[in-house]
Amino acid sequence: MRRILMDKPIVEIDGDEMARVMWHWVKERLIEPFVDLKVEYYDLHIKVRDETNDQITVKAAEAVKRWGVGVKCATITPNAERVKEYNLKKEWRSPNATIREILDGTIFRAPILVKNIAPAVRFWKKPIIVARHAVGDIYSGTGLRFEEPGEAEIVYRSISGKEVRVKIGSFQSPGVIQAYYNINKSIENFARAVFRYALMVSMDVWFAAKDTISKVYDATYREIIAKVFEKEFIEEFRSRRLNYYYYLIDDAYARAVRSEGGFIWAAKNYDGDVLSDMIASAFSGSLAMMTSELMSPEGHYLAEAAHGTVQKHYYRYLRGEKTSTNPTAIIFAWAKALKRRAELDGLEDLEKFAQVLMDATVKTIENGVITQDLSKSVNQANITVVDTETFIEAVKKNLVKELEETGLIW
DSSP: OOOBOOSSOEEEEEOOHHHHHHHHHHIIIIITTTBOOOEEEEEOOHHHHHHTTTHHHHHHHHHHHHHSEEEEOOOOOOOHHHHHHHTOSSOOOOHHHHHHHHHTOEEEEEEOOOTTBOOSSTTOOSOEEEEEEOSSEEEEEEEEEEOSSEEEEEEEEOTTSOEEEEEEEEESSOEEEEEEEOOHHHHHHHHHHHHHHHHHHTOEEEEEEOTTTSTTHHHHHHHHHHHHIIIIIHHHHHHTTOOEEEEEHHHHHHHHHHSOOOEEEEEOHHHHHHHHHHHHHHHHSOTTSEEEEEEOTTOOEEEEESSOOOHHHHHHHHTTOOOOOOOHHHHHHHHHHHHHHHHHHTOHHHHHHHHHHHHHHHHHHHTTEEOGGGTTTBOOSSOEEOOHHHHHHHHHHHHHHHHHHHTSOO
């Protein structure tokens, strides 16, 4: 059997726990038998990050900038319990936050739709794509605990020596303080990425924040995004009969539930993190049924699974138990990275393979072969709930059949 050729590599960023196990099953069983896969590999296992003082994360991000395309597995962001579990030097920051800041990316997350799963919100007929500004915000924030009464202020010193002080408050008992920031240029890049993506997929854009309360931080987002839209995109939006709307975020949630979907919901970093999980769960009942794509202003691209490392299933796997963990998002991450590589390099067969792989995965679910997480969501009488490896083999069977029918393999 011939394998489909690649010219340039994609950057493979490995991860942790059950996501890592599924990652290699997908790569070895659904990609490598059919594609002459070329990768530049970076292992972001929590122990490797600890041993390298997290420099491996920086190197992985720089590699994505160098090659233009990457694919990333879910990784652990350690808390105090994880530090103890893995005997780490410290609570390392989120590798996703590090990579996204280096790439200055915007994340687009869309539900994976299948015919036999109806959205939990009965009005939704079209996908809602979450565009998350993946830079700064609380993920680059600094926290402080204080144990006695006192006062706090923010101090800003400019490069020219100008100093600005803003009082936070006076405190009569112990408490906590959180400060975070963003950069105007990054917000502008976020706005451009969202509007360009909207034109690509012909969808309206919503942006939601709370500028009535956050009169500086959220208000700045609103002002910059509106300015970019009016200066650079309004005419093309009008010619395509597309719209941009700003809503207060609580109003946006209420409107979204009553809508039929079919729009891009742009959100700040933390808002987008929460919102994307809610959208995935409401459309299919599972976080494993959502794609996640990061795009930078320079065109750098990173596909990933939107879910976490699936810790509980990993512990069961280590005990030798079979788990019914859903690998769909991981399959789609690999497929979308290959598709992007193919688009950039003009590789028609590789692009077709990536699409067939996604189609074969959807077909497997629509045929009633599912993992446990979808068992309560599927509107179908005859279903077969299988473990992860059996699901992957079912996808492979459909993949081979469709590849043979299209003439991509023989």
